[in-house]
Amino acid sequence: MAAPSPASVLVVDDEENIAYLVSSALRLAGLEVSTAGSGAAALAACSPGHPDLVVLDVMLPDLDGFEVLRRLRAKGVRAPVLFLTARADTTDKVRGLTSGGDDYVTKPFALEELVARVHLLLRRGGAAAAPAGRHQVHDLVLDEDQHRVWRGDTELALTPTEFTLLRCLLVNAGRVVTRAQILDHVWQYDFAGESAIIESFVSTLRKKVDAVPPRLIHTVRGVGYSVREPG
Numbered sequence: 001m002a003a004p005s006p007a008s009v010l011v012v013d014d015e016e017n018i019a020y021l022v023s024s025a026l027r028l029a030g031l032e033v034s035t036a037g038s039g040a041a042a043l044a045a046c047s048p049g050h051p052d053l054v055v056l057d058v059m060l061p062d063l064d065g066f067e068v069l070r071r072l073r074a075k076g077v078r079a080p081v082l083f084l085t086a087r088a089d090t091t092d093k094v095r096g097l098t099s100g101g102d103d104y105v106t107k108p109f110a111l112e113e114l115v116a117r118v119h120l121l122l123r124r125g126g127a128a129a130a131p132a133g134r135h136q137v138h139d140l141v142l143d144e145d146q147h148r149v150w151r152g153d154t155e156l157a158l159t160p161t162e163f164t165l166l167r168c169l170l171v172n173a174g175r176v177v178t179r180a181q182i183l184d185h186v187w188q189y190d191f192a193g194e195s196a197i198i199e200s201f202v203s204t205l206r207k208k209v210d211a212v213p214p215r216l217i218h219t220v221r222g223v224g225y226s227v228r229e230p231g
Contacts, residue, residue: 007122008032008051012042012068013084014061018107022055022084025111026118039063039071048076053122055114056101058085066099073100080121080160082114102161103187120187124160135170137227140209140216142170149209156208161186165205169217169227178224 009026013019014037023033034051036042039060046054054072058065069081083104102121105114133144139152142163149156149166158166168185169177177185179198202225206217214230 006032010051011055012036013057039068046077054081176226
């Protein structure tokens, strides 16, 4: 039986030395890597189903990374996106993650850390095997095997990170999941206490899941979040 093909990654950065270092590290990690030096080139290189992941610099010569991400999602590209940013401001991090991005690395960064986060996102996005399972609360259903979510008869379009966050809440349905537990299960590292990122992610997820009543995602002030049956 033929060996499975390696996951594909597109590295988008106009700084040639950074693009070279990142792509080399990812190739050494066994991934198939291509590069793009502008937002336009990134958009041309992506299509629904390809690549499996995008490493995207925020500061590009033509379009910023947020606009590139918006256009990628608009054309049906659902691959996880890891932002590279020189901006340490929480507002930029929240904007990137809640606009459909999945993670970020702040420059300067260790290549080992970036590679580890890429592998985590690929596993989360389904490029690696995930355990099968089906979780339901009221009319909200998450199917791990199909990597799909429904609210009633409506299928929800979630990013890989939103899917993982919702799974974390559904596996613990009826119980409160603390912010520390969310960081551990969803990102597997901490954001140095930047709880605004978790709050923004939950807010974005709630807009999709709780777009129709009854509300299923609840905030437990000072503790965390819970998904529970109505009433």
